Amino acid sequence: MSPVQEQTPAVADAQAFKDAMALLAAPVSVITTVDATGRRWGFTASSVSSVSLEPPLVMVGIALTSSCHTPMSEAEEFVINVLDERHREVARRFAARGVDRFAGSGFGAWPGRAGLPHLPDAKVLLRCRTVDVIRAGDHDLLLGTPLEIRTSSAATPPLLWYRRDFHTPAPAAAPA
Numbered sequence: 001m002s003p004v005q006e007q008t009p010a011v012a013d014a015q016a017f018k019d020a021m022a023l024l025a026a027p028v029s030v031i032t033t034v035d036a037t038g039r040r041w042g043f044t045a046s047s048v049s050s051v052s053l054e055p056p057l058v059m060v061g062i063a064l065t066s067s068c069h070t071p072m073s074e075a076e077e078f079v080i081n082v083l084d085e086r087h088r089e090v091a092r093r094f095a096a097r098g099v100d101r102f103a104g105s106g107f108g109a110w111p112g113r114a115g116l117p118h119l120p121d122a123k124v125l126l127r128c129r130t131v132d133v134i135r136a137g138d139h140d141l142l143l144g145t146p147l148e149i150r151t152s153s154a155a156t157p158p159l160l161w162y163r164r165d166f167h168t169p170a171p172a173a174a175p176a
Contacts, residue, residue: 025160025162026048027082028087031048031062032107033075035071038114042107043068046161048080060141078130131144
């Protein structure tokens with residue numbers, strides 16, 4: 001046994017881990033792609049992060065049990081649509097099972113990208129090429145390199161996932 005393994009305490013129970021992770025505020029994104037048949041796929045994610053600046057890499061976590069897992073893990077490209085407070089219902093719909101996630105949602109097709117779906121008024125859009133898929137427990141980590149980046153100048157607050165619900169940050173109170 002290595003010195004690190006000897007110093008590592010027993011893993012906490014799953015519920016304690018979930019409760020602790022619920023206290024980490026995370027930006028909410030909808031991840032989208034299109035499969036070889038032209039079908040659009042998407043899901044709500046709070047596990048999105050920058051990984052590297054050189055080369056530029058982002059990471060998206062997707063559960064192995066997600067209905068989008070296979071198309072997402074096989075996609076050549078995907079879009080990270082970073083949401084703001086106006087997109088709360090979009091986030092809910094893309095987190096639901098058994099619904100047409102794209103119905104009435106305002107998604108368009110990225111020009112010249114075979115119908116790659118994106119939300120034109122998203123806070124940030126990252127069109128990414130998949131460079132690797134890494135298994136990590138009950139999730140796969142999609143690593144992508146941004147090919148195109150679009151940002152919105154809208155002053156709307158970001159949509160966050162915190163304590164198992166959607167929130168938007170409130171402005172800080174002015175000092176007295």
